[in-house]
Amino acid sequence: WHTVAMLAFLVRTVLTAVALWVATLIVPGIDFVGGSTTAEKVGIALVVAVIFGVLNAIIKPIVQIIAIPFYILTLGLIHIVINALMLELTAWITRNTTHWGLEVDDFFWSVIFGAIVVSVVGWLLALLMRDPVDR
Numbered sequence: 001w002h003t004v005a006m007l008a009f010l011v012r013t014v015l016t017a018v019a020l021w022v023a024t025l026i027v028p029g030i031d032f033v034g035g036s037t038t039a040e041k042v043g044i045a046l047v048v049a050v051i052f053g054v055l056n057a058i059i060k061p062i063v064q065i066i067a068i069p070f071y072i073l074t075l076g077l078i079h080i081v082i083n084a085l086m087l088e089l090t091a092w093i094t095r096n097t098t099h100w101g102l103e104v105d106d107f108f109w110s111v112i113f114g115a116i117v118v119s120v121v122g123w124l125l126a127l128l129m130r131d132p133v134d135r
Contacts, residue, residue, distance in 0.1 A: 011129065012053065013046060013049045013050055013053060014046070014049070015122060015125045015126060015129065016049035016052055016053055016118075016122060017042075017045040017046050017048070017049035018121070018125060019117075019118045019119075019121040019122040019125060020032075020045060020048060020049055020052065020102065020118055021045055022117060022118075022121045023114045023117040023118045023121070026117050027110055027113050027114040027117055028110060029104060029105035029107050029110030029111075029114075030087075030102070030103070030104050030105075030110055030111070030114040031102075031103050032044055032045060032048065032100075032101070032102060032103070033099075033100055033101065033102075033103045034098070034099055034100020034101065035100055044100050044101060047094075047101070048090060048094060048101055048102045051090050051093055051094065051101075052086065052087070052090045052102075055086050055089055055090055055093075056086055059086070059089070060082060060086055063082055063085065064079075064082060067082060080112060080115055080116060080119075081112070083115035083116075083118070083119055084111045084112045084114070084115035086115075087102075087104065087111055087114055087115050087118065088104055088111050090102055091103060091104040
């Protein structure tokens with residue numbers, strides 16, 4: 001059971017890293033900083049994906065519960081803002097604890113668009129990775 005859970009964690013981390021990487025390619029104002037070799041850049045993407053995953057597992061549910069009235073009021077569109085907040089928080093943590101990581105500029109719409117890209121790409125990758133029997 002532990003091996004399966006660890007494998008699932010690794011797969012989710014890699015998928016999140018790929019989704020974040022795609023967002024850095026598409027969205028102006030979001031980028032990975034640090035690392036001079038390809039291996040270092042991949043490592044940075046994976047560490048950022050772990051931080052993003054931990055924030056989504058621990059902080060996001062708390063924020064979602066507090067935001068229930070806004071979910072009703074905005075018909076669920078607040079979810080995009082919450083995802084953007086998690087992306088911005090990931091960037092803030094890496095920016096303030098290391099000299100590498102995720103960097104998001106100050107423009108509000110770049111983090112919103114980045115959150116949408118990460119969500120859509122992550123969903124598509126998870127869909128592609130599903131077992132054909134589950135489909």
